Amino acid sequence: MYYIIEDTINGILMGSIYGLTAMGLTIIFGVLKVVNFAHGSMLMVGMYLAYWAVTLSGMHPYLAIVLVAPAMFLFGYTLQNFVIKPIFIAEKNVREPLTVIIVTTGIWYILDNLTLLIFGPQYRSLADNPLNGQMLEIGEMFISVPKLYGCITAVITALGVYWFFQKTDMGRAIRATSMDREAASLMGINQYKIYNVAFGIGAATAGIAAVTLVPFYNVFPTVGVLFDIKGFIIVVLGGLGSIGGALAGGIIIGIIESVGPQFMTATWTEAIVYGLFLVVLFVKPSGLFGQKHDW
Amino acid sequence: MNYKNINKVALVAILLIAFGLPLVIRSATYLHILVLLFFYAYLTTSWNLVGGFAGVLPLGHAAFVGIGAYTSTILFLQYGISPWIGMLVGGVLATIAGILIGLPTFKMRGAYFALATIAFAEGFRVIVENIDYIGPFKINGPRGLQIPPLDIGLANFMFASKEPYYYIILIMLVAVVVLTYVISRSKLGYYLNAGGEEPEAAMALGVNVARAKLIAMAMSSFLTAMAGTFYAQFTLYIHPKSIISLDLSFEIAFIALIGGRGSIAGPILGALLLRPVGDFSRIYFGDTLPGMHLIIFGLVLILVMHYQPRGLQEPLTRLYNNLIRRITHNTTGR
Amino acid sequence: MVLLEVRGMTKEFGGLRAIDSLDLTIEKGQIFGLIGPNGAGKSTAFNCIAGAFAPTAGVITFNNETINGQKPWNLCKKGLARTFQIVKPFASKSVLYNVMVASFATTNSRQVAEEKAIKVLESLNFADKKDILSSNLTIADRKRLEIARALATEPKLLLLDEVMAGLRPNEVDEMVEVLKKIREQGTTIFVIEHIMRAIMALSDRIVVIQFGKKIAEGTPKEIANNENVIKAYLGEDYVAA
Numbered sequence: 001m002y003y004i005i006e007d008t009i010n011g012i013l014m015g016s017i018y019g020l021t022a023m024g025l026t027i028i029f030g031v032l033k034v035v036n037f038a039h040g041s042m043l044m045v046g047m048y049l050a051y052w053a054v055t056l057s058g059m060h061p062y063l064a065i066v067l068v069a070p071a072m073f074l075f076g077y078t079l080q081n082f083v084i085k086p087i088f089i090a091e092k093n094v095r096e097p098l099t100v101i102i103v104t105t106g107i108w109y110i111l112d113n114l115t116l117l118i119f120g121p122q123y124r125s126l127a128d129n130p131l132n133g134q135m136l137e138i139g140e141m142f143i144s145v146p147k148l149y150g151c152i153t154a155v156i157t158a159l160g161v162y163w164f165f166q167k168t169d170m171g172r173a174i175r176a177t178s179m180d181r182e183a184a185s186l187m188g189i190n191q192y193k194i195y196n197v198a199f200g201i202g203a204a205t206a207g208i209a210a211v212t213l214v215p216f217y218n219v220f221p222t223v224g225v226l227f228d229i230k231g232f233i234i235v236v237l238g239g240l241g242s243i244g245g246a247l248a249g250g251i252i253i254g255i256i257e258s259v260g261p262q263f264m265t266a267t268w269t270e271a272i273v274y275g276l277f278l279v280v281l282f283v284k285p286s287g288l289f290g291q292k293h294d295w
Numbered sequence: 296m297n298y299k300n301i302n303k304v305a306l307v308a309i310l311l312i313a314f315g316l317p318l319v320i321r322s323a324t325y326l327h328i329l330v331l332l333f334f335y336a337y338l339t340t341s342w343n344l345v346g347g348f349a350g351v352l353p354l355g356h357a358a359f360v361g362i363g364a365y366t367s368t369i370l371f372l373q374y375g376i377s378p379w380i381g382m383l384v385g386g387v388l389a390t391i392a393g394i395l396i397g398l399p400t401f402k403m404r405g406a407y408f409a410l411a412t413i414a415f416a417e418g419f420r421v422i423v424e425n426i427d428y429i430g431p432f433k434i435n436g437p438r439g440l441q442i443p444p445l446d447i448g449l450a451n452f453m454f455a456s457k458e459p460y461y462y463i464i465l466i467m468l469v470a471v472v473v474l475t476y477v478i479s480r481s482k483l484g485y486y487l488n489a490g491g492e493e494p495e496a497a498m499a500l501g502v503n504v505a506r507a508k509l510i511a512m513a514m515s516s517f518l519t520a521m522a523g524t525f526y527a528q529f530t531l532y533i534h535p536k537s538i539i540s541l542d543l544s545f546e547i548a549f550i551a552l553i554g555g556r557g558s559i560a561g562p563i564l565g566a567l568l569l570r571p572v573g574d575f576s577r578i579y580f581g582d583t584l585p586g587m588h589l590i591i592f593g594l595v596l597i598l599v600m601h602y603q604p605r606g607l608q609e610p611l612t613r614l615y616n617n618l619i620r621r622i623t624h625n626t627t628g629r
Numbered sequence: 630m631v632l633l634e635v636r637g638m639t640k641e642f643g644g645l646r647a648i649d650s651l652d653l654t655i656e657k658g659q660i661f662g663l664i665g666p667n668g669a670g671k672s673t674a675f676n677c678i679a680g681a682f683a684p685t686a687g688v689i690t691f692n693n694e695t696i697n698g699q700k701p702w703n704l705c706k707k708g709l710a711r712t713f714q715i716v717k718p719f720a721s722k723s724v725l726y727n728v729m730v731a732s733f734a735t736t737n738s739r740q741v742a743e744e745k746a747i748k749v750l751e752s753l754n755f756a757d758k759k760d761i762l763s764s765n766l767t768i769a770d771r772k773r774l775e776i777a778r779a780l781a782t783e784p785k786l787l788l789l790d791e792v793m794a795g796l797r798p799n800e801v802d803e804m805v806e807v808l809k810k811i812r813e814q815g816t817t818i819f820v821i822e823h824i825m826r827a828i829m830a831l832s833d834r835i836v837v838i839q840f841g842k843k844i845a846e847g848t849p850k851e852i853a854n855n856e857n858v859i860k861a862y863l864g865e866d867y868v869a870a
């Protein structure tokens with residue numbers, strides 16, 4: 001019985017980190033209405049940044065947030081401004097520019113393989129960081145400390161992002177744009193600038209997620225792909241565009257992945273995750289926590 | 296000669312060359328490359344039926360290739376059923392899968408459909424890759440299935456030389472192109488284009504958009520699965536990593552998109568141009584600069600979407616038309 | 630003969646009541662006007678009738694059949710066509726292609742569809758532009774394309790949502806003549822319009838709504854002299870003019 005509680009807790013912890021990795025995906029979708037296929041790659045870039053920052057300076061892994069989050073914000077902002085924005089402008093008349101999805105996939109290919117070219121295929125890990133392998137012992141249960149830190153970070157980030165969208169002028173402008181582009185631009189909001197900022201924020205949350213992962217997760221050029229697919233499933237489960245939904249979706253997946261193997265082979269857990277995704281699409285396509293779809 | 300006639304002559308010439316090629320090219324290696332080229336052109340053209348005309352973005356077509364390949368191979372290996380029949384059974388199964396994915400998602404934003412196709416394909420791969428049996432059917436997990444080349448002959452879809460495969464895939468390609476042409480000029484084609492571009496307006500004009508997309512998806516799934524059977528019989532070996540991979544799904548979609556979605560020539564042009572470039576850069580850079588060919592691919596993808604969102608087909612068609620106009624002008628100008 | 634009857638139609642968006650128990654009766658062969666200030670709920674009324682939204686309450690009867698909640702494409706095939714206030718052309722396609730999509734509503738044959746589409750374009754003096762890409766049209770022509778497409782579905786009732794907005798005065802006059810001609814050919818027209826000159830000249834009967842509620846109904850003359858309407862919508866200038 002303890003095992004199940006222990007697995008559930010660890011599943012929730014890891015799941016909230018999954019949720020954090022997917023948060024940017026849902027933010028970007030909410031505003032730009034496109035799925036950012038390069039999101040996993042942005043996470044990967046964040047992980048390399050964090051890895052090198054910590055390795056070169058020897059600082060505590062979590063201190064790297066101060067560097068990685070702003071750097072990733074700039075990275076996302078620039079990427080959207082110079083690579084994605086032109087496509088949006090070219091496809092102004094198109095109701096849902098799927099070409100943007102395709103361009104983000106191009107970015108994914110380029111980022112992953114540039115990283116492969118520069119750093120090689122090897123796995124890297126922060127072996128001697130203070131969090132590595134740390135366990136919290138509660139009775140007979142072992143709780144992973146880096147995952148616990150990650151979970152706390154995820155919740156704080158979600159609250160922070162929520163606060164930003166509700167309380168700041170920029171946040172309100174972003175929400176107005178996400179609800180009705182045309183109305184927002186009539187109100188004098190520059191739609192493309194909002195897209196840049198939203199993309200930057202999405203990238204920054206990926207950066208924060210990267211920092212939480214690096215203390216216990218290997219860094220390699222295609223690490224993003226794993227989180228990409230997982231992220232897609234999470235955001236659809238939670239409801240595309242919903243921040244709380246991303247966390248909840250992540251936690252559901254985390255629990256299935258960690259408790260499932262008690263009852264079946266790990267493969268079937270993976271298959272169950274995909275199955276759950278398809279079932280949700282059928283039964284409640286707007287996701288467990290999403291608003292009713294907009295058309 | 297007028298413009299229409301020149302087009303007809305050009306088309307007949309291309310067909311004659313395509314059908315005559317094995318008489319000239321005797322090397323099995325080259326024929327093999329050509330067969331794969333046509334195989335890709337067939338896949339991208341089938342993809343285009345839904346991805347091009349219906350204005351949606353399927354990113355899991357490798358699953359249908361897999362369904363086709365596994366269905367016919369299992370039926371052949373375990374029950375001795377001819378792969379020709381297996382091809383149709385696989386097509387039907389893929390159609391059912393395609394409809395099941397489209398049913399809930401075609402009513403929503405395109406992103407949902409794109410994600411659902413990925414999830415379906417990945418889920419299918421995970422299952423095939425990790426289990427040995429589904430009920431009585433032997434899948435053989437990650438090891439894949441091998442078809443022993445014992446009973447060679449047309450009935451068993453197995454040949455000693457490459458030529459028969461060449462002609463089969465060529466005929467399949469021609470057939471799917473003709474089908475695309477017919478559909479693009481039919482009510483369904485008009486409805487798909489309209490629904491893809493402005494769903495609300497299309498609905499108000501009598502178009503059941505979701506139904507049109509479902510029909511396109513059903514046809515595309517069926518045709519794609521047929522290619523799976525062809526591939527299994529051509530290589531006599533299938534395993535999940537190679538035919539149900541996300542890479543293949545993406546490659547099909549992106550070649551069609553770079554070539555030009557929604558046009559008839561675009562997906563074929565994409566396959567004929569990009570596959571060789573891809574192979575070449577993979578061979579050329581593969582050892583020294585790993586991943587370089589994918590960087591190039593990504594760049595091409597971004598640049599084409601940026602400067603030619605309707606694909607390479609557009610400037611090429613313009614070039615061709617100018618050329619023809621110049622020729623007809625010169626001959627009739629006297 | 631009554632072609633369209635709306636009884637107690639209500640539409641709510643969240644807490645907002647965009648239409649509040651609206652009643653209307655449109656006779657066959659009429660040109661029926663719907664006017665009201667911005668945001669009064671006119672387009673919403675069209676959307677409910679044409680099946681884009683399901684009304685929250687009420688009964689809509691078209692051609693002696695209750696059509697609440699039916700899908701727009703089915704209503705179209707039953708003879709109910711509409712245009713969009715914000716035009717929605719199939720932008721990457723030619724004018725002819727756009728109209729052919731619509732004329733396929735009553736045929737499966739490409740040839741028949743094309744002939745019908747050309748006939749409609751000719752009747753609107755639009756045939757010379759049939760090969761132009763619809764994204765390259767002027768606003769006036771885009772509005773005309775909206776009408777052409779709706780007409781090509783061979784409707785019994787045509788819902789026109791501000792097809793004259795943004796047109797120059799001479800274009801408005803031209804459009805008025807076009808609509809009269811369409812009515813002469815037997816199509817009933819239900820029209821939303823802000824341009825008073827046009828709607829007064831066209832309509833047999835007008836309904837005025839404000840905040841989703843009907844505030845007046847009558848002939849153009851009665852409407853023009855109605856105290857409530859002048860206060861709520863037309864303004865004192867109109868009377869003076």
Ligand SMILES: Nc1ncnc2c1ncn2[C@@H]1O[C@H](COP(=O)(O)OP(=O)(O)OP(=O)(O)O)[C@@H](O)[C@H]1O
Nearest residue numbers: 642645647665666667668669670671672673674714
């Ligand atoms: N899809 C919708 N969701 C929520 N509210 C809506 C929706 N469509 C319309 N509304 C609201 O319903 C009210 C009526 O809008 P409607 O577009 O019907 O007005 P209208 O009379 O056509 O105005 P206009 O003359 O400006 O075209 C407005 O307050 C509008 O904001």
Ligand SMILES: [Mg+2]
Nearest residue numbers: 671672673714
């Ligand atoms: Mg309106």
